[in-house]
Amino acid sequence: MNKPGKQDKQASMDLAESARQTKWQHPSFTAELFKGSFRWDLIHPYPAQSDTDKAIGDAVLVELEKCLKTHINPEAVDKSGVLPETALDALKAGGYFGMKIPKAYGGMGLSITNYVRAMELVASWCGSTAVWLSAHQSIGVPQPLKEFGNDAQKEKYLPRLAAGAVSAFSLTEPDVGSDPARMGTTATPIDDGNYYIINGQKLWTTNGPAAELLVVMAETPPKLVHGKEKKQITAFIVEAPTPGLSVLHECEFMGIRAIRNGWMEFKDVKVPKENIIGNLGDGLKIALATLNVGRLTIPVISAGTGKVCLSYCQDWIKQRVQWGQSIGKHQAVANLVNDIATHTFAIDAMSFLTCSLIENETADVRLEAAIAKYFGSERAWDIVDKTMQIRGGRGFETADSLRKRNEPGIPIERVMRDTRINRIIEGTSEIMHLFIAREAMDLHIKTVFALSNPAISISKKIGIVLKAGLFYSLWYPKLWLPSWSIFSIKHLNQRNLSQLHYISRTSKRLARSLFHTMVRFGPKLEYQQAILAHYVDIGTQLFAMAATLSKAESILHNHQNPKTIQALTTAFCHQSRKEIEQHFRAVRTAEPQEKKVASEALMNADLDWLMNDIIRFETTDTPIN
Structure with a gap:
């Protein structure tokens, strides 16, 4: 029988796995890199914004800049920790709380590109203001409502949100960060399931203290799957103010000082079933999709x-x-x-x-x-x-x-x-x-990692082995073949063209090395977080190089100083290649066991000797008035 700790970990992993998107409806450039395939065709030509859409964005940015410079003094906002009501009113009047909301519901209906251009402009002027707008429509109620809400919910809430009804996203709890299986906030059905009673606390809810509408993730009663209970997390729209909803504390931070961020309590908050976004149990899936x-x-x-x-x-x-x-x-x-x-x-x-x-x-x-x-x-x-x-x-x-x-x-x-x-x-x-x-490991997890599942029968495991053997016998040898890619390049110089060949070769090397590491560690690879981080950084650098090369190629033909573009691209790729080689060297060298000692020693008070001649922080310390 598993120890409780292992059971908790497995429950967390199972819940997270059930929430992730399992099918790849379209190819992923970076997923292909990790498989050893450099799909230059997926990102080249660099997808330029259409002239029509760019003109729309340009016009919005002109007015937005005027609004920011007229109504917001970023230094005063930072010093006071308050974004003035006059500034919020101006942003609402300008429609900037509805930039991502479709025109049919009273919003601007901006494209994703124009929306992020607007957010880039705002953040360049005042970080706090950017968070107000971003928390409202990047992860607040508008985004999950657009993707998963029904028509009635959209008709009811999107016009309010576009007009400036501030929204927030409540997921994190005092004892729960990235592990939703430990979520303590509950939503209990009453009146034959027509209403739910929400109880619990949420921490670091950005916009929460000022919000009229919140997306709240809460655990609803489990459902039976193959005779076993499966935890369900559900997304609710909660209106504020409402009885039982309170702000226990407004948090203060090192930066972005004028945001409103709170420790929220839900005490017998009654919500109608009509306020469920999507279906029961879809909450974590909605949260992940919203964050994506x-x-x-x-x-x-x-x-x-x-x-x-x-x-x-x-x-x-x-x-x-x-x-x-x-x-x-x-x-x-x-x-x-x-x-x-x-x-x-x-x-x-x-x-x-x-x-x-x-x-x-x-x-x-x-x-x-x-x-x-x-x-x-x-x-x-x-x-x-x-x-x-x-x-x-x-x-x-x-x-x-x-x-x-x-x-x-x-x-x-x-x-x-x-x-x-x-x-x-x-x-x-x-x-x-x-x-x-x-x-990145999805290919291998789907192919062979099921072998470690004790619930799978011997006959099924034999089938998995045969299928995996056939796949790897065809896939693996290709990773050793030379890359003979021909790139349709017109403007990159020879040094930068060579970077494309490097990416092509290195993607195969990445796939080989990752496969060798998987064979070496098997299912225990999940514990090798340092090694996996090196592989992630290699893939990250390859994507960064490819994106930079694609963009450089797209703007070189009409740039007033093409030598600068070529030089920036070469310099970036040169540094990236150095970092990539460092990561490859690191994965070949096992992490010394001694690196675990400090953390264990600190938890066991075995580093007290090192913390001499200081005034130690104690959790029982009270602030000096």
Whole structure:
């Protein structure tokens, strides 16, 4: 019999597995990379925004910029921790709370590309304002309602949401982060199932304290599947204010200080069954689908962060003179600027490529969206850090303080504080690693991992072995064949064309190495998170290289300075290849067992000797008044 811990883990895995999208309706560029196939045709030509759609977006951005500059002072918002009601009213009047909502329901009906362009603009001005708008329509009620709601729900709620009724998404709980199997919030049916009573607490509900409508995930009674109970999580629309719904605490943060984020309590909150989104038990599936699309806002905002940082550096590296020349001519600073520019270009290419693939419905982008979020948020943090390094003490100083000494009020320290959250929200980088690894391994999980299931009969296992043997006997030898791809390239120079051949070769090497690792560890591979993370990073870099090359090819023909595009692309690919080779070396070297010692020692109070000569934090400490 399994230990309780193992049972809990298996229950969590089973629930997560049942919620994921099992079928790949369309090909995935990155999934193919992990299989050893470089499908350049899926991302080239780079899907350009149509002239008509771009004109619509351009017009929206012009008016949005006017609204932001007229009604929002980002420094004052950050300092006070409050986005003024006048600003919210202006955003609502402009229709910016309904950008993603169809025109038929009173919204702007913007394309995904135009919506994220608008969010990039907002975030470049004020991070807090971007979160208000994004939490409302990227993951709040509008997104799941559009995808899974029925006509009656859409007619009832979407016009209100488009007009500015603020919405929120409630999933996380005080003791539950990325493990929904431990969810404690319940929804109990009453009156023959016509109503549900919700009880529980939710933590870090962005927009929650100000929301009129919330999507709340709660556990409903289990259903029987093959004689066993299966946990069900269901999505409910909850209107506020309503009896039993309260804000226990408004959270305060390091950055994005003017958001409204709360610890919410649901105490006997009565909700009609008509407020269920989708079907009973669809909640986690809805949450994952919502995040797949909703998290695309983060990499686009990350690209915007890079663009803003470039603008902060532009005059400074030219005008600041040290040792007889502009600091931009010193190699150390030039290298930092190179990283900022190349990573900004790569994030931008990945993000808008993924948005276009979603809109064109030509590819499955669950991997691409997750990778763009992971890569974008990680590199944006590095970009801001390097920008601060270039600015030195002026980067660490607040914009308000700089202005008081008659210097340009460049708010790098605020941008740094606002940017840090992106590596945490909508899936931490560590969770993104696990999610991407699971999807990347889907081919092998479907083919052979069922053998580890004790519930499967011997005869079925024999069938699985025979089928797997046939598949791998045909698939594996192809991974050793040379890549003879011919790419329809007109503008990339020879050095950048060679990068495409590198991606083609390396995708096969990635698939081989991943297969060898799977054979080595078998079902225990799930415990090798460090090794899987290296494979994820290899796939991430290959996707970033391919997206960058595709975008470069698309803009070279009419760019005023093609040498700059070629150089940025070459520099990015050169650095990516170095990182990829480092990851391949790492997977060949087993993680030393000693790396586990520190964590165990800390939990067992065996590192007390190291924490000497400090004032130790104690959970019983009370704040000093």
